[in-house]
Amino acid sequence: MSTPRTLLDKVWDAHLVRAETDATPAVLYIDLHLIHEVTSPQAFTELRERGLKLRRPDRMLATLDHSTPTTRADANRQRHYVTAQAEAQVHTLEANCRKFGVELRGWDSNERGIVHVIGPELGATQPGMTIVCGDSHTSTHGAFGALAFGIGTSEVAHVMASQCLLQRKPKSLAVEVRGTFAPGIGAKDLILHVIGIIGINGGTGHVIEYRGDAIRALSMEERMTVCNMSIEAGAKAGLIAPDEVTFAYLHGRSLAPKGEQWDAAVARWKTLHSDADARFDRIVHIDAGDVRPTVSYGTHPGMVVGIDQNVPAANSAQDERALRYMQIESGKSMLGVPVDIVFVGSCTNGRLSDLRAAANVLAGRKVASTVRMLVVPGSVAVQRAAESEGLDEIFRAAGAEWREPGCSMCIAMNGDLVAPGQLAVSTSNRNFEGRQGPGARTVLASPQTAAASAIAGHIADPRDYLSAGAAA
Amino acid sequence: MKPLRQLRSRTIVLPFENIDTDRIIPARFLTTTERSGLGKFAFQDWRYRADGSPDPAFVLNQPRARGAEILVAGRNFGCGSSREHAPWALLDCGIRAVLSSEIADIFRGNALKNGLLAIVLSESEHRYLLDHPGIELAIDLVAGHIELPDGGRFTFAMDAFARHCLIEGVDQLGFLLRCEDDIARFEARAA
Numbered sequence: 001m002s003t004p005r006t007l008l009d010k011v012w013d014a015h016l017v018r019a020e021t022d023a024t025p026a027v028l029y030i031d032l033h034l035i036h037e038v039t040s041p042q043a044f045t046e047l048r049e050r051g052l053k054l055r056r057p058d059r060m061l062a063t064l065d066h067s068t069p070t071t072r073a074d075a076n077r078q079r080h081y082v083t084a085q086a087e088a089q090v091h092t093l094e095a096n097c098r099k100f101g102v103e104l105r106g107w108d109s110n111e112r113g114i115v116h117v118i119g120p121e122l123g124a125t126q127p128g129m130t131i132v133c134g135d136s137h138t139s140t141h142g143a144f145g146a147l148a149f150g151i152g153t154s155e156v157a158h159v160m161a162s163q164c165l166l167q168r169k170p171k172s173l174a175v176e177v178r179g180t181f182a183p184g185i186g187a188k189d190l191i192l193h194v195i196g197i198i199g200i201n202g203g204t205g206h207v208i209e210y211r212g213d214a215i216r217a218l219s220m221e222e223r224m225t226v227c228n229m230s231i232e233a234g235a236k237a238g239l240i241a242p243d244e245v246t247f248a249y250l251h252g253r254s255l256a257p258k259g260e261q262w263d264a265a266v267a268r269w270k271t272l273h274s275d276a277d278a279r280f281d282r283i284v285h286i287d288a289g290d291v292r293p294t295v296s297y298g299t300h301p302g303m304v305v306g307i308d309q310n311v312p313a314a315n316s317a318q319d320e321r322a323l324r325y326m327q328i329e330s331g332k333s334m335l336g337v338p339v340d341i342v343f344v345g346s347c348t349n350g351r352l353s354d355l356r357a358a359a360n361v362l363a364g365r366k367v368a369s370t371v372r373m374l375v376v377p378g379s380v381a382v383q384r385a386a387e388s389e390g391l392d393e394i395f396r397a398a399g400a401e402w403r404e405p406g407c408s409m410c411i412a413m414n415g416d417l418v419a420p421g422q423l424a425v426s427t428s429n430r431n432f433e434g435r436q437g438p439g440a441r442t443v444l445a446s447p448q449t450a451a452a453s454a455i456a457g458h459i460a461d462p463r464d465y466l467s468a469g470a471a472a
Numbered sequence: 473m474k475p476l477r478q479l480r481s482r483t484i485v486l487p488f489e490n491i492d493t494d495r496i497i498p499a500r501f502l503t504t505t506e507r508s509g510l511g512k513f514a515f516q517d518w519r520y521r522a523d524g525s526p527d528p529a530f531v532l533n534q535p536r537a538r539g540a541e542i543l544v545a546g547r548n549f550g551c552g553s554s555r556e557h558a559p560w561a562l563l564d565c566g567i568r569a570v571l572s573s574e575i576a577d578i579f580r581g582n583a584l585k586n587g588l589l590a591i592v593l594s595e596s597e598h599r600y601l602l603d604h605p606g607i608e609l610a611i612d613l614v615a616g617h618i619e620l621p622d623g624g625r626f627t628f629a630m631d632a633f634a635r636h637c638l639i640e641g642v643d644q645l646g647f648l649l650r651c652e653d654d655i656a657r658f659e660a661r662a663a
């Protein structure tokens with residue numbers, strides 16, 4: 001009898017070009033390599049300097065997302081970049097893709113968008129794959145049962161030239177989520193809650209497999225939100241075993257297998273789960289019923305609190321510094337803290353269901369006059385789908401800005417930024433000091449909480465809005 | 473990459489925990505297409521005040537930081553993004569080693585690939601270094617230990633392959649390219 005294996009074991013074993021030894025890491029084959037303008041130029045330069053080619057351009061997916069403006073091109077089809085350097089970076093990727101023969105989902109493509117939004121959307125992301133990108137939120141793709149992780153630019157060059165990476169096998173951490181979520185609680189609340197429990201270094205050296213009936217009950221988009229923030233717990237990757245929900249999501253997508261190949265793929269994908277007695281290095285249990293609308297109050301994603309609970313007392317100089325920076329007092333809840341900016345978007349919460357959740361709260365209401373609200377779809381496809389449902393109208397009518405797709409205020413590289421001292425309620429994934437601009441104060445939240453706070457002008461409980469507004 | 477066996481320098485101490493990659497190099501400096509020249513932006517939002525003048529309270533701006541190549545940082549250094557710009561920026565401003573009780577995975581991998589030593593020490597050894605800023609350390613990569621001014625030693629572990637690459641100046645991409653036969657066989661099997 002073979003030993004029971006985890007999902008991580010199965011995907012890992014299937015990609016070993018060479019097994020690891022004490023002296024050398026494993027040589028791991030990479031099925032899909034995602035690239036964008038920020039972390040690829042130096043890798044292309046290295047290839048050029050060494051006279052190397054891309055080994056498998058057919059296994060690459062390239063897009064523009066980080067440095068791209070989210071304002072529309074003007075009448076002369078000019079795009080207004082934040083700096084000449086940002087524009088040059090975008091042109092560099094365009095030129096590199098032309099020269100090296102990579103298909104680019106660029107400005108003229110209906111398939112452009114945040115790299116972690118378009119991979120799944122196109123069906124490029126599939127169960128059992130190894131997927132990498134020079135971007136830490138590559139963990140998103142783990143929602144499909146793919147081993148997906150962020151790499152540095154040196155490794156981007158490794159994959160470009162060899163389609164492989166030198167890797168030591170990570171440990172496994174099972175996060176078992178059981179029970180049912182209360183109404184108005186989303187995947188974002190769950191993952192913030194989980195990071196609060198295990199800590200921002202709780203996953204270091206591990207791949208997290210999210211399991212249990214509460215995970216099975218999540219949609220694909222919600223699963224992506226959960227896996228997306230695995231890196232915020234320090235984990236190498238997040239994983240969720242594929243099931244009927246996964247297959248239904250992928251069926252018919254342009255890069256997903258078709259016909260007989262589809263049937264064969266599904267048969268293979270059905271074997272991708274941790275065996276019943278597989279051993280994990282660690283297990284954490286979470287009760288879904290304990291999850292409340294959750295927000296961050298400090299300067300890292302582990303400093304979180306239920307929206308109606310009190311901010312804990314600082315117990316280190318570090319915590320004190322964080323509270324001072326955030327201008328948040330311990331012993332009080334986050335409800336009522338004045339808000340300047342609300343950002344709905346990013347690879348965490350910039351998909352259609354996220355925009356629907358925000359629109360649901362906003363419909364028939366107005367963004368407070370003191371608040372600027374930006375809604376930035378995760379991709380052109382999300383943008384079009386939202387427009388065809390009239391979500392853009394709801395946002396505009398409420399007084400929010402409806403922008404062109406991209407990373408935008410999540411990383412604030414493209415000119416969409418929070419001014420010093422301003423407080424932003426953001427559906428993105430990082431609340432580090434200065435992440436959304438120098439001096440910016442970021443409160444991470446779900447799309448529902450973000451929308452409710454936009455209306456109230458201060459941090460607000462989305463449940464108050466859902467109960468009153470859900471009838472429509 | 474040049475072989476790296478020994479490193480001797482005074483330390484600079486940044487005692488904060490969870491120093492993330494946005495702290496090390498803010499995203500607004502990532503629009504570069506080069507590896508070099510990022511040192512002047514390292515720790516930008518700590519180093520400069522709102523009016524653009526250097527903040528004298530920040531350790532890297534102080535005379536004692538001059539020429540120091542070993543950074544001792546609080547727990548969980550380098551968490552956050554995968555940007556290799558973080559080790560590039562540190563190297564560009566003269567840092568050749570980062571010592572902590574915990575270093576985030578992606579940052580550590582990126583650092584070692586660029587010849588920036590990322591060394592994890594025990595809590596007590598880490599505490600000692602945090603409490604004694606500016607002491608001179610001799611890091612011996614071959615022996616796997618750090619020598620203190622009083623003759624004491626901290627031993628440290630490092631992945632055997634990463635260490636070998638640093639000591640011998642092995643180019644990891646070159647290593648991978650020499651696996652070509654195995655890679656081709658793997659692809660033929662998987663097709």
Ligand code: SF4
Pocket residue numbers: 065066114115116135137346347348406407410411428429
């Ligand atoms: S949306 Fe934010 S986290 Fe996601 S890829 Fe873009 S910058 Fe990174």
